[in-house]
Amino acid sequence: MPEVTRSLSARSSKSRSDTPAPPKRHRFTFASLRGNYQPELSKRLFRLIKSENYVINAYESAGHERQSIATQLSEWGEQTGDDAVSELSDKLGVILTEIGAQEDIFAQNLEDYRGILKQIRNTESGVQPSRDHKTKVQDEIARLKYKEPTSSKLVTLEQELVRAEAENLVAEAQLTNVTRAKLKEAYAQHFAAVVERAEKQAILAKHGRRMLNLLNDTPVVPGDTHEPFNSERQARQILYDAEEDLRIWTLNLEEVPTQAHSVVGGVLDGKAAATSSLAPRTAELGNHPAQLGIHPAHRKVSGASNHSNAGSSSSSATADPPYPISQEERRRREDMIAAF
C-alpha cells in the first residue's frame, strides 16, 4: 500500500529519499539550450513545461502502441485456428484499441494543461524586465548620488523611478493573479483529465473481463476438440454495452470554482482598477501625481477589456507585456513562443 503521506512535501530537500525518480537526463538539444536564455524568473517553469512534453510523448506512444498491439492480438487469434480464441481476441482487440484511444485523449488533455502553465511562464518572463528596469534605475540613482550629488539628471531619474515602481507594482500584481488563477485552472484541468481517463478505461476494462468469461478454458484431452464457439452474439453485446456506458458517462467532479473571472491581462478589469483601489493606491506611491496621467502601466490597465495580455489566452501570448519592452526583448519573446 503506497503511502501518500509518507512525506507531506514533494520538495526534494525534504523528501529526497521518498522520491525515487531523479530528473531524467534527456539529450542535449537546441531546445534544452534555449532554457538557458530564459529570464531567471521563468526558468523553473520553463523546464517543468518541457518535462511535461516528455510525459505527453510517453502517453502518446503508449496509446499508439496499445492500439497497434490490439490489432496484433486480433491477428494472432485468427491465426490460431481456434474459433473461440479468434473471435474473442478480435473483440478484446476492439476494447484494447479504445483503451489506447483514451490514452491518446489523455495526452491531448495534458497538452491543454501544459498550455495553461505556459501562460504563467509567459507572465513570469514578461515581469522580469520590469524588475530589472526598476533595479537599474535604483542603481543608477545610487551611483549618481555618490558621484555627482548635484546632477540635474537625478530629478529625471527619480521621476523615472516612480514610473518604474508603479509599473512594477502592476506587473507583480499581474504575476500573482495570473499565477494563482492559472495554477488552479491548470491542475483542475489536469486532475479532470486523470479522472476522465481513469473512469473510461475502468469501464472498458470491466467489459473486457466480461468478454473473457465467454472463453471456455476447460482443458481438452489429446485428440479432443472444444465445442464450437457460439457466443458471438454475447461478445457483440458486450461491445455495445461498453459503447453505451462510455456514451452516458459524464465527468462528475467536485467543482473548482475560480474567483479570477474579472482578471484581464492579469489584473482587475480596467474600469474597476481605474476607479477604485488602484487610483488611491498608486497615488500613495509618487510625489508626482501629475505623472499618473501618462503612466504607461496605468494606461495599459485602464484601457478596458480589448487588451488581454499574457494572462487570458495562449493565442495572445505574443502580445507585449503591459509595459514598454525593447525591440530585442520583443524579438526574443516571439522566438521563444514560436519555438513551441
Add this chain to the structure above:
Amino acid sequence: MPEVTRSLSARSSKSRSDTPAPPKRHRFTFASLRGNYQPELSKRLFRLIKSENYVINAYESAGHERQSIATQLSEWGEQTGDDAVSELSDKLGVILTEIGAQEDIFAQNLEDYRGILKQIRNTESGVQPSRDHKTKVQDEIARLKYKEPTSSKLVTLEQELVRAEAENLVAEAQLTNVTRAKLKEAYAQHFAAVVERAEKQAILAKHGRRMLNLLNDTPVVPGDTHEPFNSERQARQILYDAEEDLRIWTLNLEEVPTQAHSVVGGVLDGKAAATSSLAPRTAELGNHPAQLGIHPAHRKVSGASNHSNAGSSSSSATADPPYPISQEERRRREDMIAAF
C-alpha cells in the same frame, strides 16, 4: 464521444480505416532480428510481446517523469515567494508523485501480464517441432512409397509416424489448453491492472481538486497582497484523506473464473489422462498399441504431477517440451528464453 463499436473487429483487414495507429517502426536491433528466427507458430506472439515492452517502457517513463515534475512543481512554488502557492504546489506535488507511482505499479503489472503471454509463446514455439516432425515423416513415407514401395524402411517409418502423430496430438492439446487458459489469465490480469490504476488515480485526482480549492485566486490590485495562507491544516488533512482512501481501496471486480486448474503441462493431469479418455483415444490412433507403453509423449503425460512444462509457470519455461527435441533445438530454446 469515441465509439467502441464503430468497428466490431480489431482486425486490420476489416478496420484499417478505424485504426489510426500503424505499427510503430522501432530501431533494428539484435533483439528484433531474433524475431526472425522464431518458429513460424510463435512469430506473431513473439512480436506482440516485444511491442508490450514498448508500452511498459512508455508507462515507466511517464511515471518517472511525473514524479520528477511533481518535485519541480513544488520547487517552483517555493521560489514564487507566494506562501499559498508555495504550500499548495508542494502538496499537489505529493499527490502527483503518488499518481506517478501508480503509473509505475501499472507498468509492473503489465510486466506480469507479459510474462503470462510468454507461456503461450513458449508453448507455440515448443509445438512447432512436433508439427514439423510429423510432416517430415509423412513426406518421407510418401517419397519412399513412390520410389521404393517395397523398402523395409517403410515399416519403421510407419511406426515412427504413429508415434509422431500421437505425440503431436498431445502437443496440439497442450497448445489449445495453454492458449485458452493463459489468454484468459493474461487479460484478466491486464484488465485488473487497468482498473487498479484507474481507481487509485481517480481517488488521488479528486483529492487534488479539493486541494486546489484551498487556493484563493481572487485578483489583487497593484500594491495589494493576498491574505496570509492559513489552510495548512486542511491541506495536510487532504493528504491524510487521500492516503486513507487508498488504504481502504479494494479491487472489486467481476470474477473471471478459470476451468484450467487441472491443467498440468498443458494437458489434463497425468493420472486422469492415463486412466480416462487419453488411453482409448490414443489407442484408436495406432495399429501398434504395443508402442504406446514407450510413447515419449505419453510418458510425459502420465508422469503425474511432478512435471510442469510450458503451461504452468514461467520458471518452468526452460523445461523441454513433452516430446524429444534435438540438442540444437534445446539450445535455441534456452537462448531465446535467456534473452528475455
